[in-house]
Amino acid sequence: MLCLTRLCKSYGKIVAVDDLSLELRSGEVFGLLGPNGAGKTTTVAMAMGLLKPDSGSVRIGDVGSPDAASVRAMIGVAPQALALYDDLTGTENLQLFGRLQGMSRESLRKRVAWSLAFAGLTERASDRVKTYSGGMKRRLNLAAAVVHDPPVLLLDEPTVGVDPQSRHAIFKGIEKLRDDGRTIIYTTHYIEEAQRLCDRVGILDHGRLLALGTVEQLIADYGGKSVVSAETADGAIRIETDEPMAEIARVQQKRDVRSIRMDRPDLERVFLNLTGRHLRD
Amino acid sequence: MNRVAILALKDLKLLYRDKAGLFFTFGFPLVFSIFFGIIFAGIGEGSSKMRIVVVDEDHTDGSRAFVNLLAESEELDVEEADRATAADLVRRGKRVAYVALPKGFGEARERMPWGAVPRVETGIDPSRKAESGMLRGVLTKYGFEGMTAGYPDPAPMRRQVTAIRTELLNTTQEKTAASNDGATFLSNMTMFLDHLDTFLAALPSAPDGTRHGGLASDERASGGFAPIRIESVPIASERATPTNPYAVSFPQGIIWGVLGCAATFGLSLVTERTRGTMVRLRSAPITRVHILAGKAGACFTATVALTTALLAVAYFFFSVRPDSTFKLAIAVLSIAFCFVGIMMFLSVLGKTEQAAGGIGWAVLMGMAMIGGGMVPVFIMPKWLQNISDISPVRWSILVMEGGIWRGFTFGELLPWCGLLVGTGIVAFAAGVVVFRRVEGG
Numbered sequence: 001m002l003c004l005t006r007l008c009k010s011y012g013k014i015v016a017v018d019d020l021s022l023e024l025r026s027g028e029v030f031g032l033l034g035p036n037g038a039g040k041t042t043t044v045a046m047a048m049g050l051l052k053p054d055s056g057s058v059r060i061g062d063v064g065s066p067d068a069a070s071v072r073a074m075i076g077v078a079p080q081a082l083a084l085y086d087d088l089t090g091t092e093n094l095q096l097f098g099r100l101q102g103m104s105r106e107s108l109r110k111r112v113a114w115s116l117a118f119a120g121l122t123e124r125a126s127d128r129v130k131t132y133s134g135g136m137k138r139r140l141n142l143a144a145a146v147v148h149d150p151p152v153l154l155l156d157e158p159t160v161g162v163d164p165q166s167r168h169a170i171f172k173g174i175e176k177l178r179d180d181g182r183t184i185i186y187t188t189h190y191i192e193e194a195q196r197l198c199d200r201v202g203i204l205d206h207g208r209l210l211a212l213g214t215v216e217q218l219i220a221d222y223g224g225k226s227v228v229s230a231e232t233a234d235g236a237i238r239i240e241t242d243e244p245m246a247e248i249a250r251v252q253q254k255r256d257v258r259s260i261r262m263d264r265p266d267l268e269r270v271f272l273n274l275t276g277r278h279l280r281d
Numbered sequence: 282m283n284r285v286a287i288l289a290l291k292d293l294k295l296l297y298r299d300k301a302g303l304f305f306t307f308g309f310p311l312v313f314s315i316f317f318g319i320i321f322a323g324i325g326e327g328s329s330k331m332r333i334v335v336v337d338e339d340h341t342d343g344s345r346a347f348v349n350l351l352a353e354s355e356e357l358d359v360e361e362a363d364r365a366t367a368a369d370l371v372r373r374g375k376r377v378a379y380v381a382l383p384k385g386f387g388e389a390r391e392r393m394p395w396g397a398v399p400r401v402e403t404g405i406d407p408s409r410k411a412e413s414g415m416l417r418g419v420l421t422k423y424g425f426e427g428m429t430a431g432y433p434d435p436a437p438m439r440r441q442v443t444a445i446r447t448e449l450l451n452t453t454q455e456k457t458a459a460s461n462d463g464a465t466f467l468s469n470m471t472m473f474l475d476h477l478d479t480f481l482a483a484l485p486s487a488p489d490g491t492r493h494g495g496l497a498s499d500e501r502a503s504g505g506f507a508p509i510r511i512e513s514v515p516i517a518s519e520r521a522t523p524t525n526p527y528a529v530s531f532p533q534g535i536i537w538g539v540l541g542c543a544a545t546f547g548l549s550l551v552t553e554r555t556r557g558t559m560v561r562l563r564s565a566p567i568t569r570v571h572i573l574a575g576k577a578g579a580c581f582t583a584t585v586a587l588t589t590a591l592l593a594v595a596y597f598f599f600s601v602r603p604d605s606t607f608k609l610a611i612a613v614l615s616i617a618f619c620f621v622g623i624m625m626f627l628s629v630l631g632k633t634e635q636a637a638g639g640i641g642w643a644v645l646m647g648m649a650m651i652g653g654g655m656v657p658v659f660i661m662p663k664w665l666q667n668i669s670d671i672s673p674v675r676w677s678i679l680v681m682e683g684g685i686w687r688g689f690t691f692g693e694l695l696p697w698c699g700l701l702v703g704t705g706i707v708a709f710a711a712g713v714v715v716f717r718r719v720e721g722g
Contacts, residue, residue, distance in 0.1 A: 048564050050720075069566035077564040081557025085291070087298040099287045100565040128298075144561065 001026040001183040002047065002152055007056035009042050009207075016042040017053070018207040024185065026151075029178050031198030032187040033267060035279055039207035040187035041080060044156045047185065048077055060152060073101055076145035080156040080187075082137050083144065086130035090121050090140050093129060094147045101148035111147050118176070119143035120169055135166025142170060146177065153177060153184045159193065171197060189279055191267045203271060210274045215267065222273050223265025230260040284567050288575025289582060292549060296583060306541040307587055311594060314534025318527040318599065330358040331412060331419075332663075334367035336381040343387025343399075350426065351380070356419045358663065371404050371516045374687070377412045378405035380420065381514075393508065399424070400510040417511055424509030523686045527599035529657055531591060532681040536654045536674055538587040540645045543620045544638070546580035547628035551637040559720075569720065573713060576628075577621045584617040601685060608694055609684030615698035616677045622705030623673065625712030629719055648674040676701050 002024040009017040017039045024030050032040045045051035047058055049066030058065055066072050077083075084093050094115050098108045116122045119139035121132075129137060142158055155174070159167045174197055178184060188194055194201050195215050202212045211218055226244035230237050233256040241247040244262045251257060263269075271279045296302055335351060337344050352359040362370065367379035381402040389399035401420060405413050523529050553559040562572055592609070595601035603609045627644060631637030649655055651665065652674025658666055669675045680697045683689030 045560075048560075050560060050563050069568060072564055073566040075564060077561060079557045079560045081560070083557035083561035085295060085558060087295050088291075092294075096287065096291055097561060097565065100284055100562065100567055102284075102566065 001061050002185070003059045004043070004047060005057045005059075007043065007046055007058070008054045009039075009046060009051065010054055015207050017046070020056070020204075020207070020209050022202060022209070022212070024183050026183055027178070027181045028199040029174065029184040029186055029197050031194040031201040032185060032204055033189065033191070033194045033201050033271070033279075034187075034204035035189055035277075038189075038204040040204060041156055042207075043204070044077075044154045044185065044187060047154055048072065048075055073148070074150055074152055076148065076150035076153045078142045078145040078153070078155045078158045080160060082141050084129050084137060084140060087128060089126050089128050090116060090132070090143075091125045093140065094144060097144050098147045103148055111149060115143040115147045118146065118173055133163075133166075135162040135169075138162045138166055139169060139173070142173060151182055153182055155184060155186045157187055157189070159188070159190070191271075191279065194267055201267065203267075203274060205271075205275050211270070218267065218270050219265050222270040223267075224269060224273055226265060227263040228260065229263070230255070231258045232256055233258070284571050285574045285578055288562075288572060289578035292546065292576060292579035293582060295549070296545060296579070302545050306538055306545060306583065307590065309541065310534040310536075310538035310587070310591055312534075313537050314527065314531045314591065314595070315599075316530075317533060318525075318530035331356060331378075331415065332358045332360070332376050333416070334360050334362045334370055334376050334379040336362060336364045336367050336379055338364070339382050339384050339386040341387025343390040344382045345387075347382060347386070347390065347423070350423045351420075354419065354423060356415075368404050368516060373693075378403055378416050380416070398507060398510045400512060402512045402514050404514045404516045413513070420509055420511055421507065424507070523682075524602065525600060527595055528601045528682070528686045531595040531599070531601055532678045532685065533654055533657070535588050535591045535681065536649065536652075536677055538591060539584050539616060539620050539677065540649060540654070540674075542580055542584045542587060543624040543627065544641045544645055546576055546583070547624040547641050548634060548638050550576055550625075550628035551631060551634050554632075554719075555634055563720070569717065573625065573716065577625060577709070580621045580624050581617050584620060585613060588613045588616070603685045604688050605684055608689060608691070609681065611694065611698055612677075612680035612684045615680060615701040619673050619677065619701035619705040619708075622708035622710075622712070625716075626708040627712075629712050629715040632719075648672045651675070653678050673701060673704055 002022075004020060004022040007017050007020045008015075020039070020043060022030070032043060034040055042051065046053050046056075047066065049058065049068075049072055052067075060066055060071050060074055063074065064071050066075060085096070088096065091112060094112045095108060098111060103111065113122075116125045119136075119142060121136060121140055121143065124132065124136065129140065132140065138158065138161070142155070145153055145155065158174075159170050162170065171193075174184065174186070178197075178199075186193070186197060198215065200212065200214055201218060203210045203218070211222055213221065225240040225242055228239045228241060228244050228247045228251065230251050232251075237251070237255075239247055239251070244264065248260060248262060251260060268279055271277070296306065333351075335348050337348050348359070348361065351357055360376070362379075364379070364381055367376070367381070370376040371379055381404070383400060383402060386399050386401065389397050393399070403413075403416060403420070405416065553562065559572075563569070592601075592603075592613075596603075623645075627641040628637060630640045649672075651669050652658075652672030653661070653669055654674045658669050658675065658678070661669065676697050679687075680689075680694060680701065683694045683697070
């Protein structure tokens with residue numbers, strides 16, 4: 001559905017994206033996981049056709065490059081910055097972005113109502129956006145991306161700075177969009193979001209795609225073994241194992257255990273093993 | 282709906298909802314116009330030197346002395362030229378009037394107070410009654426001054442008296458020799474002239490007072506005597522004076538509104554970039570041209586609406602009646618076009634809102650300061666008046682005044698309008714080029 005081929009982009013001497021290739025399947029949620037400055041937003045900007053790559057190409061399905069305005073109509077974008085007009089109401093914001101997409105009056109009316117309901121903002125639809133909380137603005141930002149019912153969504157860190165309640169609402173919304181069959185690129189530096197929402201994850205650092213696969217594949221390939229840590233009368237022990245439950249049982253039988261803990265490998269560990277750094281370093 | 286119109290309406294709605302921005306765009310110019318209209322009502326144009334051209338066609342010591350007298354005056358800023366040039370300068374509004382000293386001026390002046398009164402011709406627009414009256418007063422004043430300045434030196438007068446006496450003696454001797462009373466008349470005349478000679482001989486050679494013969498110049502003036510005969514030559518002018526002070530202050534106030542529009546919309550383009558809405562706009566199936574055209578359309582609409590609204594206030598509440606509504610409309614559209622282009626250029630000069638705002642206002646304030654947006658050009662020093670010609674604010678005020686009270690012909694109006702439109706096109710094109718570079722892609 002969305003194909004990025006050997007994309008490169010530099011800003012002066014700084015390489016933002018380095019030979020990045022991706023192919024998104026129709027209806028999947030693809031997570032781009034990486035720390036700040038990894039090149040996620042630059043990749044999204046090139047995928048949207050807003051930024052011209054130094055080399056490489058972007059294609060949307062069979063229709064062509066998003067450089068063409070008509071192709072961009074197939075994409076919905078939720079930028080990292082809140083791309084909303086504070087002095088317009090929620091409804092007016094959605095109407096504006098829908099009109100710019102060329103929607104008919106009737107279609108626009110229905111989709112605006114649907115989008116407001118999707119974001120849980122129907123009751124506040126007539127209020128100006130500047131009166132919204134941060135979480136409400138984030139939800140409206142997402143609603144603005146889907147108002148014209150695009151098959152492809154580019155969501156650039158859509159949960160930055162929101163409260164847990166709004167984050168949960170955004171997760172539910174994205175899961176609904178996935179269930180509706182949309183293709184989604186989801187950039188984040190939150191491990192739990194990628195693990196919860198994404199069918200596949202690409203790990204990005206310094207503009208390079210270090211690994212790509214399902215969460216389970218990545219953990220299996222790069223996460224290493226589970227770690228069992230215990231405090232005993234004889235001192236602390238740390239055991240790496242493929243069978244952590246069995247190992248815990250063995251430790252408890254043989255020693256006087258004061259505390260015991262198991263760490264399964266996750267994407268944080270994957271990132272650490274791939275880069276030697278934690279994701280939030 | 283056309284996408285450019287959608288974008289323009291969005292910006293107009295945002296302007297309408299920004300109360301502070303709305304005040305500085307619409308309210309402040311109105312306050313400015315009224316405030317300065319009241320102030321100018323008490324000042325008028327007379328607060329600065331009247332710029333005139335002197336044409337010396339006599340080329341005598343007497344005419345030269347009078348030219349020097351005018352040049353050194355406090356009331357006049359004098360430039361010399363031939364009559365054709367002078368008339369042209371007045372016709373084009375570069376000078377208020379011309380004063381021509383025709384042949385015989387110097388001799389007549391030297392013979393004062395006998396003989397014919399020296400004559401000058403003034404070329405001035407008949408409608409400029411205030412300046413015309415002032416000029417007559419000034420010329421009369423210096424006519425007296427020159428005359429009384431001659432009295433302290435009796436030598437020229439003595440020469441004149443002697444010459445007249447000789448002439449009289451010759452004439453009367455011939456004409457009265459045959460008559461009965463001829464001898465008596467000749468004797469009386471000789472006695473009178475001898476007494477006059479004695480009187481003149483008694484005059485000090487270099488006194489410093491202005492009084493002579495017991496009469497001061499003003500006293501003589503009040504008695505109806507004119508030291509100079511002023512003949513007005515109407516210049517088919519093309520210039521007029523403002524009908525009232527608000528005809529001057531409203532164009533200035535409107536310019537502030539126009540500057541406010543340019544600054545507001547220029548800043549809004551930067552805000553779109555810094556706040557992320559530009560990303561969303563550009564992700565829509567529209568081009569950069571749509572975005573810029575929408576912004577330009579909003580700025581143009583707001584500028585025209587502002588100008589129309591303020592001119593309506595001026596018309597209905599302050600009796601500012603335009604000479605030509607059509608010409609004024611052309612002027613307003615040209616101004617809007619120019620400042621839309623300038624807005625576009627300013628909007629891409631700064632990357633942040635602070636930078637763009639600072640740069641924008643610095644440039645616009647500079648234009649306003651030298652262009653007559655703060656004080657009318659005619660009360661500026663001469664050197665600043667010359668510099669003001671490079672400011673679009675000056676051009677804008679000129680074309681607005683051209684439609685309101687200057688009585689511009691199309692030949693006079695359109696070059697300035699062309700300059701405004703041309704500036705708008707160049708600035709807009711430069712802005713678009715930089716915008717494309719800034720936005721990438």
